[in-house]
Amino acid sequence: MSLYCATGSTETDLSPEQLRFLLTDSLAKLGARRRVLAVPPDQSREHSRAGELTRYAWEFYGDRMTEVLPALGTHTAMRPDQISHMFGEMPQSLFRVHDWRNDVVAMGEVPAEFIHAQSEGKLSYPWPAQVNRMLTDPAYDLILSIGQVVPHEVIGMANYNKNILVGTGGPGGINRSHFLGAVYGMERIMGRAINPVRNVLNYASDHFLNHLPIVYVQTVVGRRDNGTLAVRGMFIGDNVECFLKAAELSLKVNFETLEKPIQKAVVYLDPQEFHSTWLGNKAIYRTRMALAKGGELIILGPEVKEFGEDKAIDGLIRKYGYLGTEATLASVKAYADLANNLSAAAHLIHGSSEGRFKITYCPGKLSKEEVESVGFAYGDVSLLLKRYNPAKLSHGYNTVDGEEIFFISNPGLGLWAERSRLTGA
Secondary structure, eight states, X not given: OOEEEEEEOSSOOBOHHHHHHHHHHHXXXXXXXXXXEEEOOOGXXXXXXXXXXXXXXXXXXXXXXXXXOOOOTTSOOOOHHHHHHHHTTSOGGGBOOOOTTTSXXXXXXXXXXXXXXXXXXXXXOOEEEEEEGGGGOTTOSEEEEEEEOOEETTTEEOOTTHHHHTTTOOHHHHHHHHHHHHHHOHHHHTTOSSSHHHHHHHHHHHHHSTTXXXXXXXXXXXXXXXXXXXXXXXXXXXXXXXXXXXHHHHHHHHEEEESSOEEEEEEEOOTTTOOBHHHHTHHHHTTTBTEEEEEEEEEEETTOOBSOSSHHHHHHHHHHOSOOHHHHHXXXXXXXXXXXXXXXXXXXXXXXXXXXXXXXXXXXXXXXHHHHHTTXXXXXXXXXXXXXXXXXXXXXXXXXXXXXXXXXXXXXXXXXXXXXXXXXX
């Protein structure tokens, strides 16, 4: 068990040259490798800097890096132009597509008794530790899992073994882990490195993945004072220590505590990154602990065109809507299609304000009827982009037409909470 790199602080600003040096220096410590598989995220995590880090690793290993498997989870496969945009001049022929329904193998099973304990008695199913079958090929003597540690709605803090067990996982693992997080309560999980969902994945890693040659390459990304992005840390290792150090820094860099609740938040969804509510609902997850009761969240999504990245999940979202925990759990009990896709059920719970605040969704490519049918209010994105022009707003509080708003340019880069929600005051 080794930690090859642990560099970073709240003030660190790693340049591309420094990222390359830290990565290649760590890879050199691993010794010679014959065949390498890289497992980076897809374009929905572009800001992780995983694209350039994967390219640096490819330049280091040359033709010994034989495949790249983006950790799609249930996301849509990357298009050639998205691969080029994120990974640069890497050959398209290196890239494989993770088929989460058909291309996985079970490495073992976390017992139902463990899930029962982690869920505080609410659930009692076993959890299959599934990965893409490529990871089990003994020809690979290095699997590079590359990504960003940042607060996350399902797993508390993203990355580490989630990139493997969910990003390259299958229906059972994805569905049941997401549902565990939703039932336990996302607001009890977000920003916490150790929580019930992470405990399940760590159990699986400790018992079933130890023989795989996985090395984790993890960044922590924050904002400079001018709003641009900076890499605040780089952590490379083959065990949980690497993740915990990154999570500790991420909590300092990415978690913003507010002294008062937000009455109106405006969140912009980058057109390159967000094309669905499945991803765009990060705007809801990451701000829900900061919004005032009776407040409003306006989500500007000029390229949002669908609800689910997966067609079956898209259909379930359209059918059942974001109607809150009680309604969703009732539907899980009553309808087999939702009960058989628990990640969709978890997503429906996560995407509801539970009636606490208004959600006005402004998608560029979904109709008013579609948006309202799933339980959101609808806003005209062209009109609201003029009123709340992202190019003219700064992160945090702004005054627009005499009204105070809180602006967030990318919800995937942080977590916001009003102080009393954390202290119980």
